[in-house]
Amino acid sequence: MIHRAEFIRAFRGRRVLITGGLGFIGSNLARLLVRLGAKVTILDSLIPEYGGNRRNVAGLERKLDINLSDVRDRHSLPAFVRGQDFLFNLAGQTSHMDSMADPETDLEINCRAQLSILEACRRHNPGIRVVFASTRQIYGRPDYLPVDEQHPLRPVDVNGINKLAGEEYHLLYSQVHGIRSTVLRLTNTIGPRMRVKDARQTFVGVWIRQLLEDRPFEVWGGEQLRDFTYVDDAVEALLLAAARPAAEGRVFNLGGPPPVTLRQLAELLVAVNGSGKFVMKRFPAARKKIDIGDFHADYGLITSTLGWRPRTDLRTALRRTLVFFRKEKAHYV
Amino acid sequence: MIHRAEFIRAFRGRRVLITGGLGFIGSNLARLLVRLGAKVTILDSLIPEYGGNRRNVAGLERKLDINLSDVRDRHSLPAFVRGQDFLFNLAGQTSHMDSMADPETDLEINCRAQLSILEACRRHNPGIRVVFASTRQIYGRPDYLPVDEQHPLRPVDVNGINKLAGEEYHLLYSQVHGIRSTVLRLTNTIGPRMRVKDARQTFVGVWIRQLLEDRPFEVWGGEQLRDFTYVDDAVEALLLAAARPAAEGRVFNLGGPPPVTLRQLAELLVAVNGSGKFVMKRFPAARKKIDIGDFHADYGLITSTLGWRPRTDLRTALRRTLVFFRKEKAHYV
Numbered sequence: 125m126i127h128r129a130e131f132i133r134a135f136r137g138r139r140v141l142i143t144g145g146l147g148f149i150g151s152n153l154a155r156l157l158v159r160l161g162a163k164v165t166i167l168d169s170l171i172p173e174y175g176g177n178r179r180n181v182a183g184l185e186r187k188l189d190i191n192l193s194d195v196r197d198r199h200s201l202p203a204f205v206r207g208q209d210f211l212f213n214l215a216g217q218t219s220h221m222d223s224m225a226d227p228e229t230d231l232e233i234n235c236r237a238q239l240s241i242l243e244a245c246r247r248h249n250p251g252i253r254v255v256f257a258s259t260r261q262i263y264g265r266p267d268y269l270p271v272d273e274q275h276p277l278r279p280v281d282v283n284g285i286n287k288l289a290g291e292e293y294h295l296l297y298s299q300v301h302g303i304r305s306t307v308l309r310l311t312n313t314i315g316p317r318m319r320v321k322d323a324r325q326t327f328v329g330v331w332i333r334q335l336l337e338d339r340p341f342e343v344w345g346g347e348q349l350r351d352f353t354y355v356d357d358a359v360e361a362l363l364l365a366a367a368r369p370a371a372e373g374r375v376f377n378l379g380g381p382p383p384v385t386l387r388q389l390a391e392l393l394v395a396v397n398g399s400g401k402f403v404m405k406r407f408p409a410a411r412k413k414i415d416i417g418d419f420h421a422d423y424g425l426i427t428s429t430l431g432w433r434p435r436t437d438l439r440t441a442l443r444r445t446l447v448f449f450r451k452e453k454a455h456y457v
Numbered sequence: 458m459i460h461r462a463e464f465i466r467a468f469r470g471r472r473v474l475i476t477g478g479l480g481f482i483g484s485n486l487a488r489l490l491v492r493l494g495a496k497v498t499i500l501d502s503l504i505p506e507y508g509g510n511r512r513n514v515a516g517l518e519r520k521l522d523i524n525l526s527d528v529r530d531r532h533s534l535p536a537f538v539r540g541q542d543f544l545f546n547l548a549g550q551t552s553h554m555d556s557m558a559d560p561e562t563d564l565e566i567n568c569r570a571q572l573s574i575l576e577a578c579r580r581h582n583p584g585i586r587v588v589f590a591s592t593r594q595i596y597g598r599p600d601y602l603p604v605d606e607q608h609p610l611r612p613v614d615v616n617g618i619n620k621l622a623g624e625e626y627h628l629l630y631s632q633v634h635g636i637r638s639t640v641l642r643l644t645n646t647i648g649p650r651m652r653v654k655d656a657r658q659t660f661v662g663v664w665i666r667q668l669l670e671d672r673p674f675e676v677w678g679g680e681q682l683r684d685f686t687y688v689d690d691a692v693e694a695l696l697l698a699a700a701r702p703a704a705e706g707r708v709f710n711l712g713g714p715p716p717v718t719l720r721q722l723a724e725l726l727v728a729v730n731g732s733g734k735f736v737m738k739r740f741p742a743a744r745k746k747i748d749i750g751d752f753h754a755d756y757g758l759i760t761s762t763l764g765w766r767p768r769t770d771l772r773t774a775l776r777r778t779l780v781f782f783r784k785e786k787a788h789y790v
Contacts (some may be wrong), residue, residue: 224633227572227576227626228569228572228573228576231568231569231572232569235564235568235569235622236561236564236565236568236569239560239561239564239615240561243560243561276609277610279625279629280629280632280633281629281633282572282626282629285622285625285626285629286622288621288622288625289568289618289619289621289622292612292618292621293560293615293618296612296613296614296615296618299613299746300557300613300614300746300747413632413633414633
């Protein structure tokens with residue numbers, strides 16, 4: 125690990141709260157923080173449609189303080205934030221389609237609960253250091269590529285609007301109330317422990333499931349450009365954002381290796397797997413309305429400010445992901 | 458009235474719902490719509506700290522369908538929107554300071570309830586025509602003046618973040634679900650029936666109250682530039698936005714006569730009143746943190762698209778406001 129010494133200095137013996145800590149990115153983060161010697165508390169509601177899975181922290185149950193709790197249930201939040209040195213605020217509803225079908229649930233989680241968390245920090249632990257996981261979805265359909273942090277924010281679905289509000293609350297509480305926060309705008313993140321049951325977290329998840337079940341997976345459209353961050357790289361960015369004072373009150377894009385079309389990604393996935401098939405499908409109409417077209421992020425700002433860059437090429441990312449799920453499939457489907 | 462014939466064609470015999478219809482702008486709009494022959498339903502919760510006041514519709518009680526109801530109480534919303542031709546969605550929490558002290562209430566009203574209203578429209582009346590009252594607060598501290606609709610959106614308080622989300626929901630529901638909506642970004646609006654009890658709606662309100670009570674009013678800072686829309690002009694914009702198909706799915710700034718500094722406004726107010734005093738005060742620290750500095754809006758887009766412009770000069774606006782409150786003071790303080 126490239127920043128190992130720095131991360132041990134920053135996190136060993138420190139108290140860290142992770143909302144959504146049983147989820148994909150949260151659990152990978154929790155596992156690394158435990159190895160670094162941090163005292164990790166996890167808050168996760170294990171909603172079946174979301175990313176949480178107890179298997180994600182298998183073997184570490186005794187080294188983590190795991191709490192079944194939901195960020196919408198505000199009464200326990202003061203007890204969670206009190207005494208923590210760091211908060212990685214990752215709990216969220218991630219499905220764009222679900223946000224259109226049930227917008228109020230998306231609002232409660234991605235918007236209202238975020239304000240409750242920050243209010244709990246303001247009242248009970250204003251010295252806490254916060255990192256918030258936002259999303260490239262808030263940019264909407266790009267005016268130009270790659271998309272940098274100056275790009276206009278024009279979300280095209282309810283999820284994007286609520287994540288934008290969640291992000292703005294964090295920046296406001298940083299500026300007005302001194303709750304030091306950093307916002308990372310994540311693009312598609314892939315890797316071990318991602319949700320593969322369905323496409324609610326990312327379409328790559330359901331591709332992998334179908335590949336491992338020897339069924340052809342569906343590629344919708346196919347020509348859209350996308351970028352992908354390997355989860356270990358995303359975790360490194362989260363830790364850098366928390367450890368470096370230069371990140372306070374700032375917003376950074378994450379990104380990945382050079383972007384590919386969905387068709388290229390599908391072909392690479394089949395090649396790395398050694399077998400498999402996919403079928404090209406037209407975009408469903410309901411989905412088309414909220415699609416953002418081509419996207420890839422300019423991550424130059426976090427490179428120049430924090431020295432972060434994606435270190436894992438796409439082939440390696442897919443290979444490691446497949447290796448993990450071949451072994452672990454039974455726990456994830 | 459300049460668009461009288463057009464407005465009669467558009468609104469006579471039509472069913473119109475006004476949320477916040479007992480408030481400052483809502484009641485002025487309701488009064489005009491009744492004169493135009495519309496069937497007006499008002500939804501207002503008369504929260505003491507907000508703008509609603511039964512006196513605002515004095516004399517028209519029998520020509521309006523007035524309902525004590527709150528936009529946060531979602532169960533009655535389907536019954537309200539069903540069968541309406543137009544919705545003027547004006548209910549809101551307007552105090553910037555209150556939004557910082559009690560952010561969750563601001564969120565419930567300006568954000569969550571807006572989504573509930575739009576969901577009610579989607580499910581029960583997708584053909585309704587909606588006009589939403591947004592605010593210049595969503596721009597935050599201007600990069601340049603006058604501020605046009607292309608200016609970055611960087612709200613500096615919780616109220617601005619929530620109003621931005623409310624605005625985005627309206628545009629999204631217009632684009633994805635076909636709920637034809639127009640967003641107007643209002644600047645300071647003044648006129649008869651404004652809240653004068655305190656500064657929760659606008660500081661001009663409390664200035665007028667103190668002037669009429671022969672007490673010196675306080676001018677904080679004094680050099681900030683502001684623009685002011687007279688309420689009759691704002692009402693004209695709301696009606697144009699609802700009546701003209703060219704406004705569907707669009708966002709427009711309102712504006713006013715040439716901007717003035719707060720000190721100039723105070724001097725003009727005293728001059729128009731014929732007597733009175735004010736004292737200059739330094740900006741309170743808590744307020745300073747969320748102040749936006751100079752602001753005035755570029756309203757060129759609504760002028761070119763809908764033919765709207767502010768018709769009432771500032772002196773006339775202040776004179777009419779003072780005349781109203783001299784007579785009506787007892788009902789408003």
